[in-house]
Amino acid sequence: MARRRKSGKAGSLALRYLVLGSWALFCVVPIIWFLTIGLRPRTEIVLPQPLYLPTFTLDAWNMIWSSWPMGSYLRNSLIAIFGSVVIDLLLAIPAAYSLARYKYRFREDIGFYILSTRMMAPAVVAIPIFFLFKTFGLLDSVWALMLIYAAMNLSLVTWIVRSYMLDIPPEIEDAARTDGASDLRILVAIIVPMCLPGIITAGVIAVIFAINEFLFTLLIASTQNAYTLSVALANFTGGSDGIIYNAIAMVAFIAFVPVLLLVVAIQKHLSRGLTMGAVKG
Known part of the structure; x- marks a missing residue:
């Protein structure tokens, strides 16, 4: 009985962490994706086909602070x-x-x-x-x-x-x-x-x-x-x-x-x- 209770608590705790981790990932991924757009060259962003290995640059950062x-x-x-x-x-x-x-x-x-x-x-x-x-x-x-x-x-x-x-x-x-x-x-x-x-x-x-x-x-x-x-x-x-x-x-x-x-x-x-x-x- 004690083992069953411990396994039940462990399963409940794992499920809780899974739900919270999924929700945290759901919230963080759009922020990181938005940052990657800011760090990519403009020519890559407007490409009609997807680019799976993008290059990163500080062109946008330099532009908004200099221009x-x-x-x-x-x-x-x-x-x-x-x-x-x-x-x-x-x-x-x-x-x-x-x-x-x-x-x-x-x-x-x-x-x-x-x-x-x-x-x-x-x-x-x-x-x-x-x-x-x-x-x-x-x-x-x-x-x-x-x-x-x-x-x-x-x-x-x-x-x-x-x-x-x-x-x-x-x-x-x-x-x-x-x-x-x-x-x-x-x-x-x-x-x-x-x-x-x-x-x-x-x-x-x-x-x-x-x-x-x-x-x-x-x-x-x-x-x-x-x-x-x-x-x-x-x-x-x-x-x-x-x-x-x-x-x-x-x-x-x-x-x-x-x-x-x-x-x-x-x-x-x-x-x-x-x-x-x-x-x-």
Whole structure:
């Protein structure tokens, strides 16, 4: 009986590793394949017949750094994205605390209205936003992109953080108020540390949405002064040179790696944050 149990556990463990290994391979292979496209000559990529022994070169890498201001694109992306996340968290955390704890009229309606703004198609407000930024002289600037990204993701970040705050027992705050702590002190010293995994999760989601934004980036950024990596990808899809597949793959890989490293670095907080607040909200 004991042997049968051990063999059953070993078989179950082997099956588990097989499933997880297959899923990991399914996720990693497209990334490696995309990188190999970036490291191959353009002439080999467009061949009509398959090439089983490709050659690898750094032509695409050298081209995007020498012929294109890729460093400027990358810097603009980092400033706009992480600046927008900071703005979102500074505004979303107090708003989420108000929606989660204070009782006032139309609180639930206000919360749903905040979330509903994320459901609107971006193209609906593209033209008004363009003229608004043009009036204030903010076109073709990284600061405009930062504000756009922050405005797009603020409602989602607020709703996610609010759902985590609802899971924190109010009795903890009541005890702090008994000791003389103010609401601001409670928020900073108690609520924020307790729902830190949820805040990190909301921030990562905001980063992913911002780095994938293309419509407003193309609308606001008219020159290379404010171009981001998403616009840089579009520059390799037309013109007299046609579609430069290896450059597209290389730039996409450069844009993907920071997000991958960020998720891997905070995976413990991220996995915890994805399960917190799953029932309420």
